[in-house]
Amino acid sequence: MKTAQQSIWPVSVFGLGFMLLIMGLSGVANIQETRQIHQQILAVEDNYRRIENLIEGIRTETSRVAVLRRDRLLKVAGFLGTNYSDQLTDLRMKIAGDLERLKSVRPQQSSQAVERLGRALGSYLNAVAREFQQAPAESVKPAFVDDGFGSETTPIFAIAEELGKLNEESFESRRKELSDSVANLENDIWETILTALILGAIIAGASIFRISSLEKETAAHQKATAKAEDRLRLLSQQLVSSQEQERKSLSRELHDEIGQLLTALRMELGNMERSRPANGEADPHLEQAKKLAESTLKTTRDIAMGLRPAMLDVLGLGPALEWQTREYSRRYHTPIQLEVDGDLKDVPDPHRTYLYRIVQEGLTNCARHAHAKNIRVKLEDADGQIAAVVEDDGVGFDQDGGVSYGLGLLGITERVRELSGNVSIQSEPGKGTRIAVVLPLAGARPPANKS
Numbered sequence: 110m111k112t113a114q115q116s117i118w119p120v121s122v123f124g125l126g127f128m129l130l131i132m133g134l135s136g137v138a139n140i141q142e143t144r145q146i147h148q149q150i151l152a153v154e155d156n157y158r159r160i161e162n163l164i165e166g167i168r169t170e171t172s173r174v175a176v177l178r179r180d181r182l183l184k185v186a187g188f189l190g191t192n193y194s195d196q197l198t199d200l201r202m203k204i205a206g207d208l209e210r211l212k213s214v215r216p217q218q219s220s221q222a223v224e225r226l227g228r229a230l231g232s233y234l235n236a237v238a239r240e241f242q243q244a245p246a247e248s249v250k251p252a253f254v255d256d257g258f259g260s261e262t263t264p265i266f267a268i269a270e271e272l273g274k275l276n277e278e279s280f281e282s283r284r285k286e287l288s289d290s291v292a293n294l295e296n297d298i299w300e301t302i303l304t305a306l307i308l309g310a311i312i313a314g315a316s317i318f319r320i321s322s323l324e325k326e327t328a329a330h331q332k333a334t335a336k337a338e339d340r341l342r343l344l345s346q347q348l349v350s351s352q353e354q355e356r357k358s359l360s361r362e363l364h365d366e367i368g369q370l371l372t373a374l375r376m377e378l379g380n381m382e383r384s385r386p387a388n389g390e391a392d393p394h395l396e397q398a399k400k401l402a403e404s405t406l407k408t409t410r411d412i413a414m415g416l417r418p419a420m421l422d423v424l425g426l427g428p429a430l431e432w433q434t435r436e437y438s439r440r441y442h443t444p445i446q447l448e449v450d451g452d453l454k455d456v457p458d459p460h461r462t463y464l465y466r467i468v469q470e471g472l473t474n475c476a477r478h479a480h481a482k483n484i485r486v487k488l489e490d491a492d493g494q495i496a497a498v499v500e501d502d503g504v505g506f507d508q509d510g511g512v513s514y515g516l517g518l519l520g521i522t523e524r525v526r527e528l529s530g531n532v533s534i535q536s537e538p539g540k541g542t543r544i545a546v547v548l549p550l551a552g553a554r555p556p557a558n559k560s
Contacts, residue, residue: 125312127308128305128308128309128312131301131304131305131308132301132305135297135298135301135304136301138297139294139297139298139301142290142294142297143294146287146290146291146294149283149287149290150287153280153283153284153287156214157276157279157280159210159214160211160214160272160276161273161276163207163210163211163214164211164269164272164273164276166203166207167204167207167208167211167226167230167265167269168266168269170200170203170204170207171204171230171233171265171266173200174197174200174204174233174234174237177193177196177197177200178237178240180193181193181241193241194241194242197234197237197238197241201234201238204230204234208223208226208227208230211223211226211272212227222268222271222272222275223272225268226265226268226269226272229264229265229268230265233265342523342526342527345523346523346527349520349523349524349527353417353462353466356416356417357416357417357422359413359416361413361419363409363410363412363413363416367409368406368409368410368413371402371405371406371409372406374402375399375402375403375406378395378398378399378402379399381395382395382399414432414436418432418433420432421461421462421465422458425453425454425456425461426453426456426461426464426465426488427449427453427454427488429465430447430449430465430468430486430488431447431449433465433468433469433472434447434472434486437472437476441476443475443476443481443482443483443484444482444483444484445472445484445485445486446483446484446485446486447486447487448485448486448487448488449487449488450487450488450489450490450491451488451489451490451491452490453488453490453495456490456495456550457550459528460495460528460548460550463524463525463527463528463548464488464495464497464546464548466520466524467497467499467521467524467525467544467546468486468497468499470518470520470521471486471499471521471544472484472486472499474518474542475499475501475503478503478504478506479501479503479504479505479541479542480503480504481501481502481503481541482502482503483501483502484499484500484501485498485499485500485501486498486499493549493550494547494548494549494550495547495548495550496545496546496547496548497545497546497548498543498544498545498546499543499544500541500542500543500544501541501542502540502541503541503542504538504539504541505536505537505538505539505540505541505542506536506538506542507536507537507538508534508535508536508537518534518544521544521546525546525548528548528549529548529549530546530547530548530549531546531547532544532545532546532547533545533546
């Protein structure tokens with residue numbers, strides 16, 4: 110599973126990183142292009158307004174020159190017109206300035222029209238200047254005909270009108286170009302979104318496919334692991350059952366065969382002792398043989414009881430536990446409080462054997478690890494189930510400290526699981542250990558009377 114994770118994560122991270130990089134770069138480029146288009150729009154509008162204002166200014170100044178000529182001609186004869194000459198000079202300077210600014214901001218296609226406008230303005234203003242150098246009486250009939258505003262201003266206004274139209278056309282052309290730029294920007298944005306969606310769909314599809322395959326592999330591994338665990342558990346149960354049968358067979362053979370032989374040997378030694386002469390001396394070898402026979406018989410019985418006490422099959426679980434707790438107290442000098450609540454005679458053989466082994470394992474753990482001063486063992490048979498509790502006041506252990514259970518506790522857990530029961534192990538440092546087991550009975554039978 111670890112290898113599968115290592116093979117999918119680099120690809121996913123690379124794909125997502127590449128997609129985010131494309132989206133980020135495209136976003137930055139689109140933002141810059143948007144700002145550029147906005148600046149171009151402002152520049153085009155500003156240039157259009159400037160050209161319009163300059164053209165309008167030239168029209169206005171040209172009209173003011175014509176008005177100035179009219180006012181000069183309508184004055185009384187003999188008026189020198191010095192003030193009019195100064196005004197004309199100011200108007201010429203303004204017109205020249207507007208014309209220079211117009212040349213600097215004009216569109217490329219209107220350069221010829223601006224040049225013609227400059228020539229027309231120069232010719233007109235020069236003629237007016239020559240007229241202003243003469244007295245009004247002398248210039249009543251000038252070289253050109255004046256209709257009040259000067260018919261020679263008509264070409265100037267026509268050229269200005271032409272410049273206005275050219276400015277409009279330039280503005281419309283630039284606006285169309287900017288509209289095309291906006292459309293291209295929108296297309297780029299849509300392409301970026303589409304690319305991101307396609308990459309996202311590809312990455313999502315690859316991830317889903319890979320995750321699906323990993324889930325299938327994981328399910329197959331879990332199924333194989335579950336089968337292996339079931340086989341191991343079945344094997345463990347068979348081994349425990351075989352071990353219990355071997356113990357039962359060995360205990361019976363030790364008790365029946367070897368025990369009877371040792372008893373017969375002891376009886377024969379007793380007959381030999383009784384058959385000696387009354388006044389004969391006691392044979393020390395015979396006495397030693399009797400002691401060895403009795404010791405061997407006692408040891409054989411202890412071994413047989415340790416393997417599997419016969420009273421467990423003959424008298425039941427209660428007497429067998431009483432003998433077990435009594436022997437434990439005698440051997441380790443630790444008092445044990447045994448409580449048997451209910452009639453345990455009809456307990457099925459697997460339950461009887463496993464409960465006996467569970468209590469035995471609990472007492473063994475107390476002797477090896479707990480250093481307990483008091484032990485309490487309780488069995489209760491009620492409501493179609495049997496509960497067993499073994500608790501002590503020993504040193505205990507830290508369940509949250511990563512302490513692993515030994516073979517004894519694991520054996521208890523496996524035995525309880527085999528009989529579909531529940532086990533609870535509670536312990537704290539310095540507060541002892543409590544092992545609680547609940548086993549359901551295979552057949553529902555009425556609860557027995559409690560003693």
